[in-house]
Amino acid sequence: MAGIINRAGKRELISQSLQSAQHCLEGQDFGTAYAHYVLVLNLAPELKHDVKEMFQFTLFKWAEELDSLTRIQDLFNCYEQALELFPNDEVICNSMGEHLFRMGFRDEAAGYFHKAVKLNPDFADAKENFYRVANWLVERWHFIMLNDTNRNLIYQKAIQKKVCSGCRTVLDIGTGTGILSMFAKKAGASSVYACELSKTMYKLACDVVAANNMEGEIKLLHMKSLDIEIPKHVPERISLVVTETVDAGLFGEGIVESLVHAWEHLLLPPKPKNECVGPDEYGQVVPAGAVIFGMAVECKEIRRHHRVCVQEIAGVILAETVEFHSPTYAAINSDETVEPYTTEKLSRVPGGYVPLTEPFKAMTVDFNDLQELKNLATRKPCKISVPVSRGGVLDAIVVWFVLHLDHEHTLSTSPTEETCWEQAVYPVQGLPGYSVKPGDTVTMDVSCQDCYLRIQNVSLVTSESGMDIERNFSENTVSLGNEAELCSALASLQTTSTLDCVGKECVLESTEISLLNNVTYHECFKAAISKVLSSLTPSGQSQSMDVDSHSSEMDLKKIQDPNASDTIPDPLYVLDVSEGFSVLPVIACKFGAVKAYSSIEREHHQTALSLISEVNNLPKETLEFWHNQLEDESVLLQRPKSDKLWSIIILDVVETSGLIQQEVMEKAAISRCLLHSGGKIFPQYVMIYGMLIESQSLVLETAVQGTEPTLSLNIAPFINQFKVPVRVFLDLSTLPCVPLSKTVELLMLDLMNPYLNSSSREVKVQICKSGQVTAIPFWYRMHLDEDISLDTSSESSHWKQAAVVLDKPIQVQVGDEVILNIQHHKSNVSIMIKQ
Numbered sequence: 001m002a003g004i005i006n007r008a009g010k011r012e013l014i015s016q017s018l019q020s021a022q023h024c025l026e027g028q029d030f031g032t033a034y035a036h037y038v039l040v041l042n043l044a045p046e047l048k049h050d051v052k053e054m055f056q057f058t059l060f061k062w063a064e065e066l067d068s069l070t071r072i073q074d075l076f077n078c079y080e081q082a083l084e085l086f087p088n089d090e091v092i093c094n095s096m097g098e099h100l101f102r103m104g105f106r107d108e109a110a111g112y113f114h115k116a117v118k119l120n121p122d123f124a125d126a127k128e129n130f131y132r133v134a135n136w137l138v139e140r141w142h143f144i145m146l147n148d149t150n151r152n153l154i155y156q157k158a159i160q161k162k163v164c165s166g167c168r169t170v171l172d173i174g175t176g177t178g179i180l181s182m183f184a185k186k187a188g189a190s191s192v193y194a195c196e197l198s199k200t201m202y203k204l205a206c207d208v209v210a211a212n213n214m215e216g217e218i219k220l221l222h223m224k225s226l227d228i229e230i231p232k233h234v235p236e237r238i239s240l241v242v243t244e245t246v247d248a249g250l251f252g253e254g255i256v257e258s259l260v261h262a263w264e265h266l267l268l269p270p271k272p273k274n275e276c277v278g279p280d281e282y283g284q285v286v287p288a289g290a291v292i293f294g295m296a297v298e299c300k301e302i303r304r305h306h307r308v309c310v311q312e313i314a315g316v317i318l319a320e321t322v323e324f325h326s327p328t329y330a331a332i333n334s335d336e337t338v339e340p341y342t343t344e345k346l347s348r349v350p351g352g353y354v355p356l357t358e359p360f361k362a363m364t365v366d367f368n369d370l371q372e373l374k375n376l377a378t379r380k381p382c383k384i385s386v387p388v389s390r391g392g393v394l395d396a397i398v399v400w401f402v403l404h405l406d407h408e409h410t411l412s413t414s415p416t417e418e419t420c421w422e423q424a425v426y427p428v429q430g431l432p433g434y435s436v437k438p439g440d441t442v443t444m445d446v447s448c449q450d451c452y453l454r455i456q457n458v459s460l461v462t463s464e465s466g467m468d469i470e471r472n473f474s475e476n477t478v479s480l481g482n483e484a485e486l487c488s489a490l491a492s493l494q495t496t497s498t499l500d501c502v503g504k505e506c507v508l509e510s511t512e513i514s515l516l517n518n519v520t521y522h523e524c525f526k527a528a529i530s531k532v533l534s535s536l537t538p539s540g541q542s543q544s545m546d547v548d549s550h551s552s553e554m555d556l557k558k559i560q561d562p563n564a565s566d567t568i569p570d571p572l573y574v575l576d577v578s579e580g581f582s583v584l585p586v587i588a589c590k591f592g593a594v595k596a597y598s599s600i601e602r603e604h605h606q607t608a609l610s611l612i613s614e615v616n617n618l619p620k621e622t623l624e625f626w627h628n629q630l631e632d633e634s635v636l637l638q639r640p641k642s643d644k645l646w647s648i649i650i651l652d653v654v655e656t657s658g659l660i661q662q663e664v665m666e667k668a669a670i671s672r673c674l675l676h677s678g679g680k681i682f683p684q685y686v687m688i689y690g691m692l693i694e695s696q697s698l699v700l701e702t703a704v705q706g707t708e709p710t711l712s713l714n715i716a717p718f719i720n721q722f723k724v725p726v727r728v729f730l731d732l733s734t735l736p737c738v739p740l741s742k743t744v745e746l747l748m749l750d751l752m753n754p755y756l757n758s759s760s761r762e763v764k765v766q767i768c769k770s771g772q773v774t775a776i777p778f779w780y781r782m783h784l785d786e787d788i789s790l791d792t793s794s795e796s797s798h799w800k801q802a803a804v805v806l807d808k809p810i811q812v813q814v815g816d817e818v819i820l821n822i823q824h825h826k827s828n829v830s831i832m833i834k835q
Contacts, residue, residue, distance in 0.1 A: 014044050018051070021058070030062040034078065041085050048086070055082075056091055063099065075099060090119040094126040101129070106136050107199040114721075124825040131724040137200040138722040140701060141420070142176060146719065147700040148420040149709045151411060156183045156711055158286050158405035159242055163187035166279030167240035171195070171266060173225040173258050174245040177715050178205040181218050184242060193234050195221040204718055211714045225258045228266060237268045239279065242286045248343040248413065249424035249453040250290055250365075250401050256373055257451055259285060263370040270368060285367045292363040292401045292453065293414070294384075296442045298392035299353040302344070304517045305510040306396075306427035314522035316586050319611040323505045326513055329429040340454050342510065343422040346398060346415035348734040350795070353415075356394060356436055357386045362446045363453070381445035381456065391437040397444065397455050399424040426455045439463030506608040511656040512581045514798040521790060521798070525682070526587050528784035529648060532680050533572055533591045536647055571595040572647040573640040575626065577667075579652045581605050586613050588648065589622040597626040597640065637670045645676035651751065653686055654780050654792055657728035658802030660749075664827045668751035683782035683790075685750040688829065690778035692818060694771040694809075695737035698727055702805040725807070729800045732777050732793060740773055740812060741765045747822045747829060759824050762834065767816040776820070776831050777803035804831045 017036045024033035037055045041048060059082050066075040079096040086092055097112030110133045116126035145151060163170070163184055168191065170184040175194035185192045196202040202222040209218050221233055228234060241262050245253040263270070267283030303309065306326040311318055328340055346353055362384065366372050400413040400423045413421035428434065436442070441461040447454050508516070515521065574588040574596040585596035586609065600606050606625050613623045630636070640646060649671045652661050671681050699705065703723045704716040744765050750756040779793040779801045792799035810833060812818060819834040 010043060014040050014047075017043075021054075025054075025058065028061075030058055030065055033058045034062045038081060038085070052086070052089075055085075056089075059092065060095060063095070067099065072103065088119055090116040090123050090126060093119065094123065094129060097126075097129060097133075101133060106133055109133055110137055110200065124823070124828050124830065128828050131726065134722040134724050137198070138204070138719065140724075140727075142719060143704055143723070144420040144701050146177065146179070146704045146715060147709045149711075150418075151420060152179065152709060152711055154405060154409045154411055155180060155242075155244070155286075156187075158409040159183045159240075160187040161406060161408070162240050162279070162284060162286060163189045167284060168280050169193075169236070169238040170240045170242060171225075171228075171234065171238045171262070173241060173243040173262065174253065175205055175220070176201055176244075177719055178208050178218065178220070179710060179713060179715060180242045180244065181205075182209065182212055182214060182713055183711075184240070185214050185217050189240075191238075192218045193221065193238070194218055195223055195225050195228060197222075197224050200722075204722075207718045208713075208715050211718065225266070226261050230266065234266065238266060238283070239268050239281075240284050240286065241267060244287075246290075246401075246403070247424075248422045249339075249341050249399060250292055251448055251451055251453050252339060254451050255367075256365075256376055256448065259367055260370065260373050263373070270370065287403045287405045288368055288407075289364065289366045289404045290401045291361060291404070292365075292399060293359045294362040294386075294397050294399045294446075294455070295355055295359045296357040296386060296388070296394055296436075297346075297353045297355055297396055297398050299346075299349060299395045300351045301349045302353075302425060302427055303393070303395045305514045307429055308513055308516050310517060310519065313516065313519065313583060314526040314587050315590060316522075316583055316612065317615050318516075319608070319615040321504055321615075322608045322611050323430075324513060324516070324608075325429055325505060325507055326427060326510050327507060328427055329507075340452055340456075341399070341424040341426050344425050345422045348731065348736075350731050350733050353398075354390065354392055356388055356390050356392050357442060358389055360384065360386045362399065362455075363448070376448040377451075379447070381447035381454075383443065384446055385441050385443045385461075388436045388438055388440040388442060392435075394428050394431070394434045394436050394442065394458075394460065396428055397426040397442075397458065399426065399453065399455070424453065426458075428458050431458070431460065433460070436460060437463070504604070504607060504611065506581075506604055508581050508605075511798055515580070516583070518796050518798050520794070520796050522583070522587065524784060524788050524790055525584055525650075528682060528788045529574070529584075529588050530591060531785065531788075532648055532678075533588070533594065536572055536678050537592070570644070571622075573597070573644060574648045574650075575599075575640070575646050576650040577626070577636060577652070578650050581608070582650075583609065583612060584650055585609070585623055586616060586618065589613065589618045590616065594647075595622055595624065595640070597624050597629070599626045599636070601625075601627050637667060637674060639674055645679065646671075646674050647676065647679045648682060649675065649679075650682045653683055653749075653751070653782060654799055655728075656799055658730060658779065658792070658800045659726070659728060660827050660829055662827055665749070665751070665754075666826065669754065672752065672754075680785070681751045682784050684752045684785055685748060685756075685783050687748055687781045687783065688746040688778055688822075689743050689781065689793075690746045690776050690820075690831065691739055691743050692741040692765055692767070692773045692812075693737040693739050693775050693777060693803075694773065695735060695775050695803075697736045698775045698803060698805050699809075702727060726802055726804055727775075728802045730777065730803055732779070732801045733795070735777070737775070737777075738769065738771055740767055740769050740771050741818070742768060744820075746778060746820065746831065747824060749824070749829075757824065761822045761824075763820040763822060765818045765820060767812045767814055767818060770813045772809035772811055773806065773818070773833070774809045775803045775805045776833075777801055778831065806833065 017040045021033045021036035037051060037058055040051065059078060063075050063078060082092050093112045093116040097109040101109035113126055113130035113133055116123055117130050159180065164187060168189060170189045170192045172181040172194035175181055175196045178194055181192050181194040196205055206220055209215055209220065221228065230237060243255065245255045245258060247253050269282060271282040308324040327338060328342055400415065403411040413419055413423065415423050440463050443459050443461060444455050445457045571593045574585065574594055576582055576584045577599040581600060585598040588594050588596040598609060600609060651664060651667055653664050655661055668681055703720045706716055707714055744763055746763055747761055781789050781791050783789045793801055821832045821834045823830040
């Protein structure tokens, strides 16, 4: 009887808890609702299927609330509890991963995303998340280097030579997949140690070493080499350090610091001079040293990404008082440790490059000389002068190196070599002029500071005058020709003017600079904005469109003055929420009675845009910064005012990487609700185009190709778990490939008319050349309206392209028909070949 009563009471409790959960949800009390559902599922596990959907909804809502309250531990406790109840729920796994990723726990997030994909391989959100985090955790150069058979073979030979000559104990610093450690073990080293800081790479190395039957023979340490202690981690000093902790600028991965520490604390003493001792009695390093080379070059592609080359954009004058620079220039005067160079594979730079000087030796370094390594960071910069051998425009100093593994084996990263390496590029900025001719001299200071190779104070000595034309970092004066000009300038100063900030430096990302240089982009937007605003402006006001005088200021003052004699309509509202630095709001402001809002957040970017607005005679009131107006910054898209709607909303649809922006279709859905009649979203719709190609380069950059390139070591299956099927930041114009089909239209994404969009589409592609299909590159044409569009694959585009790389090549013949299956889910687009 008691059992029956208990069962009845249990049923009653479950029923009441379900009802209470529902009431709490209606009142948006998600925390209490979540607690009720947890109680129900613990009492009645058989109800899991019935309440799963509502439980997920409640969990996610409660998690959002906890996140906003920064109750992080409570948030993770809820997810752990939920995963105990639903251990194989891919949606909860994915959501947990998203929270972890946002908080910077990338390794942990990857585990949950990977589990979600394993539970449901068709779960698009989880796949997208895993690919995104995989790019962070396992950088793409790992695949390229492991596929470089020549690089692997030369390292193997150098290590084998050292071990066979008597180096019995080996430490691999920054082991990655463990390949150098395994070379040492296979060569016969008695004790091999390897350290790796990345948690993901450490786990991967453990799996790789075990798969190659060396688990008990190589000791893997999850730590920086700087933290290794003797005898705590390694029993005694070792005879050989092997490492490839070098980047395109040689020093950027910290090789100098790690080798100084190794020589002082981990290695046997260096070989004594003029003494005959055995190799097991002194320490050595592979690589033994390096020679760094440089060359001055002309390169339009580098120029357009690092120097603003226009004074006017679509009628907008750029303020001369704003000095735009890329981060590599800003790194020169920064107190922070910022990478002072960018990297490029010069053999694949669009438009190529022109050498302006002969290659010159910039620096040599001996990794087996402790004192030299210690002196690198403290010695004064070396002044180098290089004669110009060919006339042109000085755009950059390009750097590469020859790595001397020993006296016999070398690796070169030269742009003329077939190599997996990119070159370090130091864009030249801040000079009064950049033209050079034979007889001129390029001078620079070369040093190693903050673990980086630095090339600073680049200047020109012209052949006529023999005088330096040097960049000036700090001079903030305006050159005025005479007293009249000075008086005029003083008279024009206003206490409220943002022009007080004379010589204001504005640091932009290289993609933002290339966007400023994209004249076609801005002209197209100007024309499209003009058409929309003209259609919404009363006919009597049409004369105020596209102003260059103070008429816009007068119009706006009339609008804002309730006592104005003429009845003037409210301004038209324009919102630009595209990412990065954008002058589109200023372009919009030039069309008369317009109030434009920019989503720029950084203070120095806002100052620069305000200066540009003022130089173009626009009243302050016409340009506002949207983030400064928002009470809740998490809700970016909302009305300009409680009783107003937008005339134009500009969205970022395509990332500069070549992918569709995350959540862009969701943003478009909200934007449509915020437009007044006749208002538009820009772009209105996007067409995606693609083609079939054969490209061995893309294959090698995406996955390790079996055991052949890794010299019979079994590495591919483990690192290929982190391969990403979509390669981004591609330049199709220089990608080594063979087109096997013509360009085809893949999909349309309509931001104004979503009912025209299709979630799935099949496209038939005719093969025009026989070969192996290895990839499907794709790009976009963004239609601002029916007549005005932008092509992301154009020569002037600031966007790059992307490509889907197939798991296995598909053999095709001329005349074959291949069917592509295009899936569109939220903002994710997947492209597959239908077998």
